[in-house]
Amino acid sequence: MKLISYWHDTATAVDDFRRTPVPPRVDIAVVGGGFTGLSAALELAKKGASVALLEKNTIGWGASGRNGGMATTGLAVGLGSAVQRYGKDRAFEMFLEYDRAINTIEELVDEYSIDCDFERHGKLSLAYRPSHQASLEKTAELLREIPGYPELTVLDKDSIQTELGSTAYQGGMVDPRGAGLHPQKFVNGLLHAAVAAGVVVCEDAEVVSIEGKNSPQRIIQTTRGKVSATEVLVGTSGYTQQPFGWLQRRVIPVGSFIVVTEPLSEDQVNRILPNRRQASDSKMLTYYFRITPDDRLLFGGRARFAMSNPRSDVKSAQILKQAISEVFPYLRQARIDYCWGGLVDLMMDQMVHSGKRDGIHYSIGYSGHGVQMAAHNGREMARLILGETDRNLWDDLAFPAVPGHFGWPWFLPFIGGAAKVIDTVR
8 A cells, every 4th residue: 555645656757857946036936836825826927027936845745735626516514504604695606606717727727738538517515414315405496596507416315326336325406516636736737837837846945934024025034045036825724824823813724535446346336426526425524435447446535533644544554444344335345555643634613714914925725625726716816906896706705813823733622522523413
């Protein structure tokens, strides 16, 4: 079993930017070499700005190369909860932004001819309990009120068998707009386009300090030199650390773990997910799964509320292998070829947050929907910085810090314990 991302291992290696000199001055410095930073840097450079993309590790090293490759509709908090919080009109607008985000990926793939196995096979939401099935039915009813939104198919415990080779769930719902892709190939495509547009990519360039946050010029000190920039955009998601302490205190970095099986037979694949949907269930400790482009089962979840490291990843693999056996008993003997972990950036309200603080722009808080929302919001923030738009759907949301959170997320075991209790009783 390889303790590396399947996506990293099955994408062609890109150029090495670990020795690219940090430029002395640019118009805009973008911090974080994932979907947010890449899409923002590409958009900014395409419009004529000089841009430095600063990455602590290598491009796509973090969540953008470690996720499930699922770009799906639906708010992380759930449409019903969003309606209760923000009112129906605002909740619908937020919901549709996730749908627009999938369109953004498709536009980027088409514009830059990115070969990343992008396919719209739809999203399959699975109800773990009867009460969860009622919530899915309510969501489908609400979405009928949005003009032009496609009809969602609600399936009961019997009819779900047309979509899923498992009896583990009470029913489900299909939204045809969900998509899947190879995230590292998408990263590489964005990277090549950004370099071609003139972005200076600097890997192994951790940002350690920023001077003059509210002045006309910011001095960004990295581990490989200084760069002066008029604007700074931070897109570091669950890996946000100092010197961005204000953001770090608002991010709950939750470990999400994934296993990928050996290649499966055509009969097995057709039994598991005959329509190749992107699937996820309704538990707090959610499972999500899909078929990879080479006919493996990718199966992920918040197996343990712990940080990712080799020892933790192996324990998580054992938990997820057992989960596969429970959901798909006929895969009990399937070999696990890959296991890895990464960090999801949850917020207290499970909402996207983007805006400007102390002169620094930011976009974080994708709560497990970062494939589409990061790529989309990075581009939107670039357009905001350039003055092409003043629309920011998320900038008026309250953005409280996590109480007592100043560095290491000591509270994760307590969150995990609470989630297990909730999955037991609700």
